[in-house]
Amino acid sequence: MTITASAPAALSAEWELHEPYALLPSVGPLQCGPHDPTVIFRDGAAWLAFRNDDGAATLRLSQRGGLRSSSVHATAWGPGASLALASVPQLAGLVDDWSGFDSPAFAAALPELARKGRYLQPGLRLPATGRMLDAVVRVILEQKVTGLEAKRAWRYLVTRFGDPAPAAPGAPRELRLPPTAAQWRRVPSWEWHRAGVDSKRSATALRAAGVASGLERLAGLDAAGVHAGLCSIPGIGVWTAAEVLQRTHGCPDSISVGDFHLAAFVGAALTGERTDDAGMLELLKPWAGQRQRVVRMLYASGFRKQAYGPRLSPEDHRRR
Template identity: 70%
Template sequence: MTIAPAVVPSGAEAAEWLPDGPYNLAGTVGTLQCGAYDPSFIVQGPDHWIAYRTADGPVTLALRQRGSLNEGCIQATAWGSGAALALESVPRLLGADDDWSAFDSAAFSATLPELARKGRYLNPGLRLPASGRMLDTIARAILEQKVTNLEAKRSWRYLLTRYGDPAPDAGGLAPAGLRLPPTAEQWRRIPSWDWHKAGVDAKRSTTILKAALVASGLERLGSQPGGEAVRAGLRSVPGIGVWTVAEVVQRTHGCPDSISVGDYHLAAYVGAALTGRRTDDAGMIELLEPWKGQRQRVVRTLYASGFRKQTYGPRLSPEDHRRR
């Protein structure tokens, strides 16, 4: 439910969302940010500034949590031609459709590993967001294929800074450098040398270009209920596999069960958290089988517990191919 707030900045539209139960804005929408220097998602004090495009046009959206964890609201303020449509989708973006009641039931909670129960206890306001933004999320996930997080974040920042348009003016309130992710046409216009400068190999850039060619069809998937039809639509793009599909639907549809098979770190992390020993993808699937239907929630609560697996040897260092 949204209600108009008392004060609306000049040139903006605004609304408030009242969560049903505990809510944590930063913990919920943080997964939509591609690193601390994401030009399309900037955190400035209590405000989360997000720039993106809607069917009605671009929007600059500011989100702020007011009140306490248990008794508060989220104030959303929007500028640009897409403001009204963005405000309509704010509850879904914030996880209003994400129902944890079955997960939080006493009977189900009793089956969870201790770390998952701890993570949920420490983070009762955690929700899974559903942005509905398909191309933006797909492009980011493709950039993250088979490289370190550091490399993917740098590529995203470089490409958005160079090819994304400035976010709609927010009357001087928005942080400097806020930019919109590229449109499908803008992705297609990126020359090969700039993909190279961004550290993106030909395989990943080609996959993004293929997604951009069918962007209108992919965007329609954003309004559909998450399910096999959405996954099949994503897999129809050559170069998009099960890992990328899972990474996308976790963010676009708030899928409570999708786990990223093929992730460089996840299987080892889940194995260490649940058994004290690292495992592979097959082992991870087997370990999480008792909670099928809620496996992404289990993973999120494991991370929320603060558990970190032991590291061995030097970290994988990113390679710089830009001058080769």
């Protein structure tokens, strides 16, 4: 990695890669829908806004070259620019190690669909932001609602209560920083209501914001420690903890038990029949330690389970 000052208010770094890597699919899970104001994909680049110990940062990531030999270029602006650049290898999944998954012995034991997914997405990596509060609030908003509802709520609250991202040439005008813990705590009850967030989820988000400093310390723990710490907060259970771990730690084994769709999807992909959470965990047991990677490859294969009955409809909590 080399770091240079590309302009008085910017720092740049570049990482040379000589193995398969795909930037946008790897950082894609960090975006909460196509209208997320904190993560925006535009013209082949990823723009991100966040805070670290030094302050706010705007980060632009782009990839040059081919799939198997390329470079990832990062430019950061704002008081947190230096730490933002230092976080790129983890944030973009550049240090995510798939060697065990890709070993001949392990690969041979994978289900056919997972092998197909890895063939189609050889450059996919798992990102790890290390930023706990941002991930926790986002996932709380996703509890027991449709994805459409959760994405709308996140967009509304960030746009309404987050700060503008540090100025950067060419940055999307709508790019914003997620609210700080103090800003989350100041969101009035009626604004949660306008965002379509029910009182249970808003109360959980406020509890998380109230222990934000403790949450951020979880970033340095292993998956078991993070899971235990998160589940000690009322309103946060195993599903929320797993979803957070996937984003903050790039956990290769984190499985979202309790997800509305996941168990049925895994069962249909591996056996042709739907199953429940217990059945999903039993099916994935041979790949313990790599279960999240297996699930990601099942999705990457293009397999989709058969749909039965009507889809879950969004609820309008604003009229309650």
